[in-house]
Amino acid sequence: MKNRNHVKRFLSFPVELYNDLEPWIRPLDKDIESVFDPEQNKYFRHGEIIRWILLDEGKPIGRVAAFINRKTADTFDQPTGGIGFFECINDQAAANLLFDTCKNWLQANGMQAMDGPINFGERDRWWGLLVHGFELEPNYCANYNPPYYQKLFENYGFQLYFNQYTYARNIHEADIDHDLAKKIKSKAKIIRDNPKFTFKHIEKKFIATYAEDFRYVYNKAWVKHLGVKEMTKEQAVSIMKKLKPIIDERLIWFGYYENEPVAFYIGLPELNQMLKHLNGKLNLLGKIKLLYYKKINKVKKMFGVSFGVSPQWQGKNVEIALIDAFSEIAWHKSFKYNYVEMNWIGDFNPKMMHVVKNLGTNIVKTHVTYRKLFDETKPFHRSPIIE
Numbered sequence: 001m002k003n004r005n006h007v008k009r010f011l012s013f014p015v016e017l018y019n020d021l022e023p024w025i026r027p028l029d030k031d032i033e034s035v036f037d038p039e040q041n042k043y044f045r046h047g048e049i050i051r052w053i054l055l056d057e058g059k060p061i062g063r064v065a066a067f068i069n070r071k072t073a074d075t076f077d078q079p080t081g082g083i084g085f086f087e088c089i090n091d092q093a094a095a096n097l098l099f100d101t102c103k104n105w106l107q108a109n110g111m112q113a114m115d116g117p118i119n120f121g122e123r124d125r126w127w128g129l130l131v132h133g134f135e136l137e138p139n140y141c142a143n144y145n146p147p148y149y150q151k152l153f154e155n156y157g158f159q160l161y162f163n164q165y166t167y168a169r170n171i172h173e174a175d176i177d178h179d180l181a182k183k184i185k186s187k188a189k190i191i192r193d194n195p196k197f198t199f200k201h202i203e204k205k206f207i208a209t210y211a212e213d214f215r216y217v218y219n220k221a222w223v224k225h226l227g228v229k230e231m232t233k234e235q236a237v238s239i240m241k242k243l244k245p246i247i248d249e250r251l252i253w254f255g256y257y258e259n260e261p262v263a264f265y266i267g268l269p270e271l272n273q274m275l276k277h278l279n280g281k282l283n284l285l286g287k288i289k290l291l292y293y294k295k296i297n298k299v300k301k302m303f304g305v306s307f308g309v310s311p312q313w314q315g316k317n318v319e320i321a322l323i324d325a326f327s328e329i330a331w332h333k334s335f336k337y338n339y340v341e342m343n344w345i346g347d348f349n350p351k352m353m354h355v356v357k358n359l360g361t362n363i364v365k366t367h368v369t370y371r372k373l374f375d376e377t378k379p380f381h382r383s384p385i386i387e
Helices: 004-017 029-035 042-046 092-108 149-156 176-192 204-221 233-246 284-295 318-330 350-357
Strands: 047-056 059-069 080-088 113-116 129-132 159-170 197-201 252-257 260-269 301-309 339-346 362-373
Touching (some): 004 029, 004 047, 004 059, 042 047, 047 092, 080 092, 080 149, 092 149, 129 149, 149 362, 159 350, 197 318, 204 260, 260 318, 301 318, 318 350, 339 350
Antiparallel strands (some): 059 080, 113 362, 129 362, 159 362, 260 301
């Protein structure tokens, strides 16, 4: 899609569609467009993407993108592509036409199934269909959609591949010390009393070192997830560089055993608390607004982006010790942030679900990643559980 008018309509269609959905926050146009830009999106090195707008007598009534990540497509039972950026009026025929268009293109390129709605990029962005938590504002680069989308997907034949849960709690609730004493402190003490362990938050001046520590743990903890490939040094550095302008050093923590990185927690200020005032535009006026809301400490919510523990330390309370160390600065009345949401806890990861539940959190949002097999006579399998 190279026509500037088509791109503009692709970006603006959700604004028309979501006009009456109060919690929705318009994403930054630049964040959407970066997915479709080969110079910004490294996934073009081993994949391709295409997008469409559906018109009815010249008026947009839907949009969608389809894509293939050649590095992961063949790691499943059937070669699997993806669809994303799906928006549609409440009309099954219109939705089916969008889905069929994606299916036909993916089949022509050797795919036998498609996942959606997902991202042509990392899993932390634009991944999953919202099916619970419609009353809450979306976090930065998280999908938000009307409730009827679930019917559009499932009526077409998409099946639940896995759930993604968002857990949350008020940090300053009165019972937090009791919760810590009961569920965390005793377990954490055993680890933290061991002098071979250290836990600390990052310092921006050493961001390159932490990028490598992040990659080291990530590749041990996440590559066993189906469809996830090892992260390169360049990818890790790129991620940290992108995060650097918004990083709060107190929200990103690492755990080490004999100086070897074994665990990390990446939290960020929840940017949508500021970006919701920009109407998707980070132009000069948008940047001035952003600086203003940053200056007045508008962001009171933080969100967990990623949590990883090396396999040899999983289930041995290292993650509890890491959270306990973080809690010493976070769970006090003087701490800037008063609410936390922990994004993207897959139901295929019961150990991590158990960890965040022990923090006194509850599920406040559910996103679903669906899969559609093109040959429906083949057996469908949900995402395997990580033992």
